[in-house]
Amino acid sequence: MFKIGLTGGIASGKSTVLTYFKDKGIPYIDADIVAREVVEPGTEGLEAIVDAFGSNVLHDDGTLNREALGAIVFHNEEKRRQLNDCLKEHIRNRIMELTAHYESNRAAVLIYDIPLLIEGEWYTMMDEVWLVYVNELTQIERLMSRNGFSKEDAMARIKSQMRLDDKRSYADLIIDNNGTPQALTAKLDTIWSDRLEPLLQKPQ
Ligand SMILES: CC(C)(COP(=O)(O)OP(=O)(O)OC[C@H]1O[C@@H](n2cnc3c(N)ncnc32)[C@H](O)[C@@H]1O)[C@@H](O)C(=O)NCCC(=O)NCCS
Ligand SMILES: Nc1ncnc2c1ncn2[C@@H]1O[C@H](COP(=O)(O)OP(=O)(O)OP(=O)(O)O)[C@@H](O)[C@H]1O
Incomplete structure (x- = not known):
């Protein structure tokens, strides 16, 4: 079973990415x-x-x-x-x-959505680590708008995690989510056909 650790920072878009793969029927664990x-x-x-x-x-x-x-x-x-x-x-x-x-x-593939994948050292048991990346400004804006947080509360949550820039070196794949939802879907379509479909077609 090929284990993919999906991570990012708070409100970077992990759940949005996971939903795409869930809809394709890929098994997952949501931490x-x-x-x-x-x-x-x-x-x-x-x-x-x-x-x-x-x-x-x-x-x-x-x-x-x-x-x-x-x-x-x-x-x-x-x-x-x-x-x-x-x-x-x-x-x-x-x-x-x-x-x-x-x-x-x-299962041929299992996706783990774990926000603290790096901090909690979960990455060591993964075959690949995929990082959903946004810049800090986008992260603050999306967190404030999704949760109705003040800027201070949003910053407090972001600061309680390892900086997203510092997580990049752990990743086998970086999914940049600074763009529109449509741009993200286009990236996921490519990842699906280039990386996931071949794994699913491998004999077990
Ligand atoms: C503190 C709690 C009750 C706040 O609940 P709330 O409903 O407001 O947030 P929710 O659980 O939906 O978490 C939202 C996001 O916060 C971040 N987060 C959660 N816990 C932590 C933590 N201990 N350290 C850093 N970031 C965290 C994650 O990015 C998570 O996706 C809750 O987050 C919690 O129980 N945290 C401890 C468990 C944990 O470590 N969860 C992370 C997944 S392994
Ligand atoms: N490309 C995008 N453009 C605009 N908004 C987006 C985009 N991607 C995700 N969002 C929105 O940003 C917010 C955060 O996304 P999401 O919930 O997927 O993040 P998350 O990393 O799973 O967060 P958490 O760590 O809190 O579970 C949501 O409101 C989502 O709808």
Whole structure:
């Protein structure tokens, strides 16, 4: 199974790229979805968060108050590390479990959408790393408009990740997403026919 690690920075366009390949029927693992699963009520992940941050990061119904936790961790490096420590093992276990599932289903290709692929050293288990790249100005604008964040909040989230420029040297393929959605689709059409279709046609 050929493993592709799709990464980028917050709001650089990973989900948009993933949607293109999902629509083609390629199996995928979305780390943001996994990160939500491991904090559902009753999980060890949520328990660890409450131990570390207190019950004021919960809604009245016991679910995680993501806004409250985000406001803490994206403005405080140490708290963010603490959160990562609470969840990293649970996220890793679930991703490895899903990987085993796709291996046993004899998938030819698996795409991993992992925002912290480089920071979390996931790139070492990938056959290729694909980086969805935008310049910082575009990233700030798209993040502000998608999430309704102030410039300060957008910057705080961007600064909590490795600079996109520093991620470039880890990438086997850089997908520049500074242009229009149509320009992105044209690039993905080429990647599909030049890189993915040949992998899918290889005998298993
Ligand atoms: C802090 C939380 C509750 C905020 O939730 P919120 O709904 O506002 O954001 P969401 O989960 O949709 O994440 C949006 C983006 O933020 C970035 N991000 C998330 N967590 C982190 C982190 N710990 N460090 C740096 N960037 C992060 C990613 O680019 C992600 O795509 C949430 O992000 C979280 O639980 N983070 C810890 C888990 C994690 O590390 N996830 C990253 C995927 S492995
Ligand atoms: N080429 C483009 N032109 C204009 N807007 C775009 C383009 N590509 C993506 N967007 C928009 O930018 C925002 C961020 O894109 P997307 O959600 O795909 O990023 P992401 O990297 O998955 O973000 P996150 O790390 O937060 O999950 C979305 O609102 C999306 O619709």
